[in-house]
Amino acid sequence: MGEVKHLCLVKFKEGVVVEDVLKGMTDLVAGMDMVKSFEWGQDVLNQEMLTQGFTHVFSLTFAFADDLATYMGHDRHAAFAATFMAALDKVVVIDFPVVVAKPPPPA
């Protein structure tokens, strides 16, 4: 069993300062060793029919499924999640073991 990802697609409520949310998330995961890496992004193609209003992606990577479970059950995650969810108009969350079907070429 390899890496597991915790992926959130979100649409923020109007008036939310996305930079503040990002800072909160970055600070949170910086202090939590069970989070192997964290990347995010903002949609750039704006194909409304396909994005369905979702604008941002947040992706946490864990080396093991147990690390994800530890993270999800952690008080600091619970506290942040409450604030995070309150800032969202829409959200979809998927947790999945990563299957690499085409690996990147050697660097």
Add this chain to the structure above:
Amino acid sequence: MGEVKHLCLVKFKEGVVVEDVLKGMTDLVAGMDMVKSFEWGQDVLNQEMLTQGFTHVFSLTFAFADDLATYMGHDRHAAFAATFMAALDKVVVIDFPVVVAKPPPPA
């Protein structure tokens, strides 16, 4: 400007053989050099309130935004996308430059 990801969250129609779709996508990207890597996964936590019925994630990584544009405009992508979309009950697609907020630790 770094990597760009093309991310699809999907819910398949009933009766769709997911393995066939996966094989089609794997074959497609294996033959297209502008696709740097391809990974996918199936949701394992089944938190219906959070997944909203989405079950699978497909993530293509491109080294440059131009590679994504070339891929999106390619005949082979168009042909596959038509078949792929027909197999879906729901889909959200997001295209985003990757911001690495917490890099993975050195191997």
